[in-house]
Amino acid sequence: MNIFVAGLSYQITDADLKELFEEYGEVSSAKIISDRETRRSKGYGFVEMATEEDGQRAIEELNDAEYDGRTLSVSVARPRTERTGGGGGNRGGYGNRDRNRY
Numbered sequence: 001m002n003i004f005v006a007g008l009s010y011q012i013t014d015a016d017l018k019e020l021f022e023e024y025g026e027v028s029s030a031k032i033i034s035d036r037e038t039r040r041s042k043g044y045g046f047v048e049m050a051t052e053e054d055g056q057r058a059i060e061e062l063n064d065a066e067y068d069g070r071t072l073s074v075s076v077a078r079p080r081t082e083r084t085g086g087g088g089g090n091r092g093g094y095g096n097r098d099r100n101r102y
Helices: 014-022 052-062
Strands: 002-006 027-034 041-049 073-076
Touching: 002 052, 014 027, 014 041, 014 052, 041 052, 052 073
Parallel strands: none
Antiparallel strands: 002 041, 002 073, 027 041
């Protein structure tokens, strides 16, 4: 079961997150999401629990719990939606308005 965890301290590591969830069962993986440029934690991450039961227990116990001075928000992770390419849109500028004005 894949779990979304928000409200994490910016100092938490993948290992810390894994350790927090291991109390509720086997953790397959734990990943803190970081900013690509600064490498600083964005304050959220994902935990993959080995079984549905362990995942549900972890969600029930840790949602709204305090950890490292912050209140956690823990829920079942939603599947990623496919992102299609950006929609061009208006490029700004003045365009070709009345070029032959003078």
